[in-house]
Amino acid sequence: MPYEVEPIDATDPVCGMEADPDQAHDVGLEAEHAGHLFVFCSEACLEAFKADPARYAKAEEPAI
Numbered sequence: 001m002p003y004e005v006e007p008i009d010a011t012d013p014v015c016g017m018e019a020d021p022d023q024a025h026d027v028g029l030e031a032e033h034a035g036h037l038f039v040f041c042s043e044a045c046l047e048a049f050k051a052d053p054a055r056y057a058k059a060e061e062p063a064i
Helices: 021-027 043-051
Strands: 030-033 036-039
Touching (some): 021 030, 021 036, 030 043
């Protein structure tokens, strides 16, 4: 039986890439804004979010 990867259910709000919430938590690539926790694929995306969270934290974006 081939190995099946579990789907990742979080999206980086800055670049749109999938981000693993557990891994993001483990390496500090997460930020809270307006009561929602957002996860990121890289330090660059995290820093971009922190610089202008309102730009990226849209109501239609799924937050975990």
